[in-house]
Amino acid sequence: MIVVVALNPALDVTHQLGHVDWAGVNRPDAVHARPGGKGPNVARVLRTLGADVLLAGLAGGHTGNELKAALAAAHVPAVFADIAGETRRTFAIVDSGRAQTAMFNEPGPLVSEEEFAAFTVLFGEAVARSSAVVMSGSLPPGLPASTYADLITMAAEAGVPALLDTSGDALRLGVAARPAIVKPNLAELEALAGRPLPTACAVAAAAADLRAHGADAVVVTLGSDGLLTVTGEDSWHAWPEPVIGNPTGAGDAAAAALAHGLVAGTPWADRVRRAAALAAATVAAPVAGEYAPADYERALASVRVTSWEQSCR
Amino acid sequence: MIVVVALNPALDVTHQLGHVDWAGVNRPDAVHARPGGKGPNVARVLRTLGADVLLAGLAGGHTGNELKAALAAAHVPAVFADIAGETRRTFAIVDSGRAQTAMFNEPGPLVSEEEFAAFTVLFGEAVARSSAVVMSGSLPPGLPASTYADLITMAAEAGVPALLDTSGDALRLGVAARPAIVKPNLAELEALAGRPLPTACAVAAAAADLRAHGADAVVVTLGSDGLLTVTGEDSWHAWPEPVIGNPTGAGDAAAAALAHGLVAGTPWADRVRRAAALAAATVAAPVAGEYAPADYERALASVRVTSWEQSCR
Numbered sequence: 001m002i003v004v005v006a007l008n009p010a011l012d013v014t015h016q017l018g019h020v021d022w023a024g025v026n027r028p029d030a031v032h033a034r035p036g037g038k039g040p041n042v043a044r045v046l047r048t049l050g051a052d053v054l055l056a057g058l059a060g061g062h063t064g065n066e067l068k069a070a071l072a073a074a075h076v077p078a079v080f081a082d083i084a085g086e087t088r089r090t091f092a093i094v095d096s097g098r099a100q101t102a103m104f105n106e107p108g109p110l111v112s113e114e115e116f117a118a119f120t121v122l123f124g125e126a127v128a129r130s131s132a133v134v135m136s137g138s139l140p141p142g143l144p145a146s147t148y149a150d151l152i153t154m155a156a157e158a159g160v161p162a163l164l165d166t167s168g169d170a171l172r173l174g175v176a177a178r179p180a181i182v183k184p185n186l187a188e189l190e191a192l193a194g195r196p197l198p199t200a201c202a203v204a205a206a207a208a209d210l211r212a213h214g215a216d217a218v219v220v221t222l223g224s225d226g227l228l229t230v231t232g233e234d235s236w237h238a239w240p241e242p243v244i245g246n247p248t249g250a251g252d253a254a255a256a257a258l259a260h261g262l263v264a265g266t267p268w269a270d271r272v273r274r275a276a277a278l279a280a281a282t283v284a285a286p287v288a289g290e291y292a293p294a295d296y297e298r299a300l301a302s303v304r305v306t307s308w309e310q311s312c313r
Numbered sequence: 314m315i316v317v318v319a320l321n322p323a324l325d326v327t328h329q330l331g332h333v334d335w336a337g338v339n340r341p342d343a344v345h346a347r348p349g350g351k352g353p354n355v356a357r358v359l360r361t362l363g364a365d366v367l368l369a370g371l372a373g374g375h376t377g378n379e380l381k382a383a384l385a386a387a388h389v390p391a392v393f394a395d396i397a398g399e400t401r402r403t404f405a406i407v408d409s410g411r412a413q414t415a416m417f418n419e420p421g422p423l424v425s426e427e428e429f430a431a432f433t434v435l436f437g438e439a440v441a442r443s444s445a446v447v448m449s450g451s452l453p454p455g456l457p458a459s460t461y462a463d464l465i466t467m468a469a470e471a472g473v474p475a476l477l478d479t480s481g482d483a484l485r486l487g488v489a490a491r492p493a494i495v496k497p498n499l500a501e502l503e504a505l506a507g508r509p510l511p512t513a514c515a516v517a518a519a520a521a522d523l524r525a526h527g528a529d530a531v532v533v534t535l536g537s538d539g540l541l542t543v544t545g546e547d548s549w550h551a552w553p554e555p556v557i558g559n560p561t562g563a564g565d566a567a568a569a570a571l572a573h574g575l576v577a578g579t580p581w582a583d584r585v586r587r588a589a590a591l592a593a594a595t596v597a598a599p600v601a602g603e604y605a606p607a608d609y610e611r612a613l614a615s616v617r618v619t620s621w622e623q624s625c626r
Binding site: 024028062065069089093104105 | 335340378379382413419420
């Protein structure tokens with residue numbers, strides 16, 4: 001079983017319109033509400049990949065109840081510690097006439113020490129039955145930046161490897177707790193490195209630096225340029241054919257594929273190929289965080305994977 | 314007690330931002346969720362006026378629960394018949410940098426005959442204890458256009474006068490059921506008359522026509538031009554000093570003031586003065602459907618009320 005942590009999940013509400021009046025009253029053609037936030041996205045992709053998955057998170061209020069019901073409807077097993085605050089919403093306004101989307105992400109609820117302590121009990125029980133843990137996304141207000149590091153340490157004490165996908169201090173402190181894989185995107189890696197990384201060699205050097213600080217393997221997602229991976233043994237660049245679509249959730253699909261490969265012990269060259277293909281298939285799908293199996297098969301056939309070692313020397 | 318009907322209430326979610334990126338990711342500075350839709354707005358204003366009020370409506374799903382909790386927090390007594398569908402949300406994006414607001418109004422849930430029958434039981438019990446009924450807003454999908462007419466007839470059989478504030482066929486059929494007051498805005502009256510009403514005399518003639526079709530009194534809200542009222546005895550034009558602000562909910566404030574005056578038996582000249590002043594105070598308030606008592610007092614002193622009778626002859 002793979003445990004996916006969701007400390008700051010969301011209910012994603014999408015309004016679809018043919019043409020938006022930004023200064024007037026609009027009546028959406030269609031309204032969708034679905035589980036959102038990086039953790040739920042990763043869990044849904046893992047379910048679609050056929051993995052045994054358990055989402056473990058924090059939820060509260062009416063929106064928290066709606067999130068739980070939406071996860072049950074999507075057949076994603078989940079356990080939540082209750083919080084007094086209200087789970088956040090995100091609103092997406094899709095303007096199909098202008099081919100643009102505006103996102104409005106509410107801040108997360110304040111989480112108390114006691115609420116997080118109740119979560120760690122659930123987490124400990126889940127980890128004891130798991131073969132990997134995925135930690136994705138931002139931390140809600142009230143939790144210290146060391147939160148993911150503490151959870152990685154808890155998992156390590158149970159002999160369970162962790163994949164970390166976050167940013168800022170939570171990423172920096174998490175790396176020091178020695179996760180099996182960290183998966184920053186380019187902007188997150190640049191923020192951590194404190195400098196722009198204009199070339200693939202600069203990215204590879206910054207990724208190697210994260211390894212030196214504790215991560216066992218580093219996978220950097222580069223948008224349409226695919227994935228750059230640095231492990232203890234080798235480095236790989238995987239890039240798919242260009243895909244037009246909605247990049248939201250592509251990083252979560254890559255995280256899901258990497259966790260899946262981690263549990264299966266898939267060789268790295270194949271692992272990054274699958275991650276890049278799954279991310280590309282997610283971009284091609286109309287709904288963020290979902291993909292069509294045929295798109296995945298097609299992307300899998302077209303991804304190019306090259307060993308990176310020699311290129312920077 | 315005044316019963317306020319809310320067949321299609323909403324949870325109003327407002328995001329406030331300094332500058333909106335309509336093609337990107339936004340993080341709102343503030344998020345508010347409050348009871349919305351015309352019925353809840355009227356009920357809140359009546360509460361602030363000191364009236365004994367009961368909101369009677371239809372609500373369902375997680376958003377319905379959130380609406381009920383928000384009404385309780387606002388100290389608005391309410392009874393709801395449960396529906397299987399999900400209560401709608403409205404979503405307002407306030408862009409303070411551009412001084413503009415985009416509204417996104419979700420469609421209402423489908424209501425079944427059985428669900429409406431359960432509502433009429435609640436409504437009948439409430440009306441038996443009331444001195445007036447207010448019916449405001451659109452009907453949710455599934456309910457026939459004769460719905461308000463049927464409720465007005467139920468109230469009349471209990472000897473209780475009704476105020477109707479709706480549009481289209483629901484207004485046309487409702488007028489025939491002989492409500493005490495109908496309160497269309499200019500656009501609604503023009504739609505019903507089937508012609509533009511470019512002058513105050515044309516508005517007064519169309520209002521008189523609604524009286525001929527069954528309404529006892531007609532109050533037309535004209536935005537910054539105030540209110541034009543035609544009763545069986547006299548006609549009045551009430552207009553406030555110009556106010557800059559948010560006109561959302563001004564019509565609901567006028568409806569609340571008119572219902573309040575109906576119950577108190579306030580003479581019409583004073584009734585329209587109060588309605589115009591309350592609408593103006595609502596425009597001046599930052600949050601739709603609320604007002605500051607000092608703004609109301611100031612507006613009350615400045616509203617001009619003129620008898621209309623002679624002007625069109």
